[in-house]
Amino acid sequence: MPELPEVETTRRGIAAHLEGQVLLGAVVRQPALRWPVPALLSTVLAGQVVLAVERRAKYLLLRFARGTLLMHLGMSGSLRFYDQAPPVRPHDHIDLLLAGGAILRYHDPRRFGCILWTDAPPEQHPLLRHLAPEPLSAEFTPNWLQKKLASTQRPIKVVIMDQSWVVGVGNIYASESLFRAGILPTRPAASLAPEEIVRLHAAIQATLTEAIAAGGTTLRDYVNSEGREGFFQIQCFVYARAGEPCRICATPIQLQKLAGRATYWCNHCQS
DNA sequence: AGGAAAACCTGCGTGC
DNA sequence: TGCACGCAGGTTTTCC
16 A cells, blocks of 8 residues: 555654654554564663654654554555554554553554564664665766666566665555556666656655645555555556547557556657 | 566456 | 455565
8 A cells, every 4th residue: 555655654754653652561452463563562662762763665654763663555555643542443453551541553454564663773684675765866877777777678667666775655546656667567668768767766756746736546455654545546547447539649548467456657748 | 597477465447 | 146256555584
């Protein structure tokens, strides 16, 4: 579910509620996520102050003096802040407890997400070590992208979803970015001309930036930290629009599986 | 060794 | 109505 814009929207929603607050502990109802939730999670967190809520790629990082809590929302995860804990619903797996009865609740039907603790600098963690630069940072340049793309014949859509190549772009924003750049998703990465790479780089940044501004995309069940939906899907050009007319030229939007994932494009606007 | 496929898990829509 | 099937915003692991 959540790609970079949804994770960033969540981060912005919870940061002010958490930063500077002392955690009293945690309640773990379901420890079997992508990886087991640390058995001593509550003990580790109790008494610690949340120094900062950060994001790296699609991971959320809660920084403490003694380490970092790494969280990933997987396909169906969401985090919500409550001043007072409401009744527990199915798939409400974890609560982080704050003073005064407030909680941060982790909800994830498919349990593809994870919550892990690390004492070491998080950028050295095995899950974060091989991530590409942040796509909205100065490190992510057309030149950097060009050097990477030249080395593979994989479809460009598959490549920009590979987190060691481009970070934060998932299945929705991959199709949307390629539409915006006017590039077919099936093109071998190494076949892109330099000006196409410049367009793709700009399209990725613009798509992610606009999606963050819209509060992310809600197709099924994504909600932000206040329980509200995102609105980017209203402006999707191709994603989930198979057979519908292209918003630019009215040509029916195409759908094909690429590396097992639904991929959408316009035959007239993209080449 | 790069790249494709399988694996993890639950819920929902569709069609028989 | 019930059931089998396919599909879903992600990423690691396994298998060529």
